[in-house]
Amino acid sequence: MGRAPCCDKANVKKGPWSPEEDATLKAYIEKHGTGGNWIALPQKIGLKRCGKSCRLRWLNYLRPNIKHGGFTEEEDNIICSLYISIGSRWSIIAAQLPGRTDNDIKNYWNTRLKKKLLGRRKQAQMNRISSTGQDQKYVANGADENALQNLSNSALERLQLHMQLQSLQNPFSFYNNPALWPNKLNPLQEKIIQQTLQNLNKSQNNTSLMLPGLGQNLELLEHSAISVRLQGQELENSDSSNIIALNPGNTHLDSAVAPKSNVIQQPDSISGCHHHSISTTFTQAEIDNFLNSKASSFLSSDDNNQMAEFDGLKEMDGSRDSLIWWSNEMDTNSASSNSWDSSSLLQQSEGLLYQEYAPLGYNM
DNA sequence: AACTTAGCCAACCGCGCGGGC
DNA sequence: AGCCCGCGCGGTTGGCTAAGT
Helix, strand or coil, rough: CCCCCCCCCCHHHCCCCCHHHHHHHHHHHHCCCCCCCCCCCEEEEEEEECHHHHHHHHHHHCCCCCCCCCHHHHHHHHHHHHHHHCCCCCHHHHCCCCCCHHHHHHHHHCCCHHHHHHHHHHHHHHHHHHHHCCCCCCCCCHHHHHHHHHHHHHHHHHHHHHHHHHHCCCCCCHHHCCCHCCCCCHHHHHHHHHHHHHHHHHHCCCCCCCCCCCCCCCCCCCCCCCCEEEHHHHHCCCCCCCCCCCCCCCHHHHHHHHCCCCCCCCCCCCCCEEEEEECCCHHHHHHHHHCCHHHHHHHHHHHHHHHHHHHHHHHCCCHHHHHHHHHHHHHHHHHCCCCHHHHHHHHHHHHHHHHHHHCCCCCC
């Protein structure tokens, strides 16, 4: 049995709102408020509209101090940063932009901002191809290419760093326990994990080190603007229950462990912190394969339905895994609560990601 | 001038969540 | 504990307009 409709579809008007309808709705809400019941509101004021439609009209158009169009560069950057951080959570993004609605931002992103981003990547790829005429490993080639490369590199690096971090905190964690791994890993992910584990074995006792990767041509860490710092005290006191799933929707993994991280994510150094970093190299083909891989090859079949978000980010290319990584971090930090601390979110996002991407040519 | 295509944006739709009963 | 219902969210659609042919 399906869900009961929220209103009598046959007796409600659909389509664009007339000025009269707008005036009626606006006048009533300004005088009486919504009354806490959108469904009942249209009947009260004699509008042949669905309550949801009234709510949408009010929130997206009639509400005071709504801004339309004319997004500033600063707003662009905030949107990009937050999208990279948390994905398509438009309401949260909108909360950071006074006067903007989630719908407005969503439309703006889908129709313009995303294309700008993709356009840059496309252009960079064209540059790369034209410079050599063959599939090749990443080679810096102009400002855009650097920026895009950095985006990919730092995203991959985050995945690595995060895995390393989790392993350091918990030797029995997901990354050190193949029994907990998904049935099938993407080759690149397999490589990341294997290398990370190898490197970890070498690095356990060092407070600051950089380890070489397998390949020769792509230094992921070289362009990185972030570092992960572990507070020594916290590590020692860690309850060793922190692991993180590879994908944010992987609930069976998420729920199998305590989703709380001890990562210190502040970009500013904290006195007494240890500094760990790992560098790994990947070929262009490996990265492309990773970015374009299908969810089904990445997860067991039971998990396919969890990958919608993953696929949805595909076109973000290099930033996609960053998003997965980061949103996971956000999710764990928010302790599965729906009430986001927007201010800390923006602080985190701007503190790391915005800081990282903005200087790299993502001022649009 | 007529037609097609692309871009943009308002509005709709369905689902998940949470509160109330 | 389970059901119902309203709210809020993100994805999608449809219509209008501008640009291109």
